[in-house]
Amino acid sequence: MVYGKAHKIPRLQAFCGDSHFSYSYSGKKFKSEIWPQGVKQLAELATQTCGAAFNSVLANLYRDGKDCMGWHADDEAELGKAPVIASFSFGQPRIFKLKHRLSAQQYDIELSNGSLLIMAGCTQEFWYHSLPKRLKLDKGRINLTFRYIHT
């Protein structure tokens, strides 16, 4: 849901965690599978890096530059106030955009293969983020966004 309107998200998604959760994301309800060992190790690496705990991950596959994600904030109630989100990127580098909710000031960050982006503090309260289309790119990208779901 963007500004109250439903849109299809052109990318493939999976949701998993250290137990079975349900999570409403962009108007869609996910039920988590138990995460594989390698994904759990990445969650531990994220925790070592930023000090926050994670119990779940939304895994996104952008099959090529046509797949994208529109403006949104990760501000679902299940994440609590001022959530810490750790976002790993693998494969095709893509531009990640941030836009301030009031001033509309924008920043572009290139998320390269193997990078880890941490969003914390007031990021979700004051900023939207998006991953725009890049029609010339034909390679895939995997993004793992680790979150802490409060049950």
Ligand SMILES: O=C(O)CCC(=O)C(=O)O
């Ligand atoms: O693919 C990305 O880097 C961002 C994905 C994202 O914002 C999300 O899944 O909530």
Ligand SMILES: [Mn+2]
């Ligand atoms: Mn997001």
